[in-house]
Amino acid sequence: MDTCTVPPDLFEAEHRALLAAQATYDSCSAAAPDRCHQALGRLLTAYERLLRETRRLVRRSDRAELEMTQLNHQLQELTRQLEYRATHDSLTGIFNRAAIIDLVNRHFVNQDLALIVLDIDHFKRVNDSFGHPVGDRVIVGVVDCLQRVVPATASIGRVGGEEFTVLLPGLSAEAAEQVAQAVRQAIEVHAFDLPDGSGITASFGVSWFPAGGRFDDAYNLADEALYQAKRNGRNQVARALGPTVILAAT
Structure with a gap:
């Protein structure tokens, strides 16, 4: 053995x-x-x-x-x-600023894409009048509207306190504008249950860039359109056509 x-x-x-x-x-x-x-x-x-x-x-x-x-x-x-936690907003569960920027830039490598930038109208009044917990509830409600309306291929990011970006790969500027209008209407009729019974609206800017672009370029155009919508009275969608911005009918 x-x-x-x-x-x-x-x-x-x-x-x-x-x-x-x-x-x-x-x-x-x-x-x-x-x-x-x-x-x-x-x-x-x-x-x-x-x-x-x-x-x-x-x-x-x-x-x-x-x-x-x-x-x-x-x-x-x-x-x-x-x-x-490193890539998502702790309040809403959507992408945070760094993550959505990275995602947009990665899509730009080989895809055209449209970008929606939206900002909650008079959000400071909500926080000042009712407190930040109510403001947080409004932000969550806006995200709920976004998630219910945008296409399944879209990605949503929170880029500021009350500002959001929606990545729409493969959509034309016109199609992205239609999405923005649908979200605007969803927010306008959403029951946010504010203490004074008032509603919430948001303003939107839309841009489109071909493959090879960068987040900063697409975002700056959409942001310029967003502020044109705010200057024109808020609760509107504005679309950037290169350096030109056009307001969409509400």
Whole structure:
């Protein structure tokens, strides 16, 4: 029997019992049954211990493997949570400013895209009159309107306190304008349940850029259109045509 593969530091006693039993077996005769019986007894005792120890080690190994698996799952979940928190707005769950900028720039590598920038009208009045918790509720309500109306391919980001950006890959400027109008109308009729019973509106700017553009260029055009909508009375959609801005009919 080859015993070289058994680690002597762990199974030294069993190794010695095996050698002794082998030597007894080789020298035993019918005239010495007691000697053989004793050797066999020692061998059985040694290997009963070995079996118990092996089972104990296997159980410990199984527990350690289970613990490692659980720790690995916890680490993966923690990593996922950290990645989510690094890229999402804590109040609304949509992309934060850095994440939406990165997403727009990555889409621009090989795609045309339209961009909507919207700003809640008179939002400072809401915070000043009713407090920030009510203001937070308004922001969440606006995001709810966005998520219900924009296409499934769209991505929404919060780029400021009350300002949002909607990425619309593959849409024309005209189609993006229609989306903005639909969101504007959804916000206008949404029940925000303000203490004074007033409603909430938002103003919108729309821009379009071909593949190879940059977030800053698309955003600046849309932002310029947004402020034209605000100057013209708010609760409107304005679309940038290159350096030119046109107001859409409400």
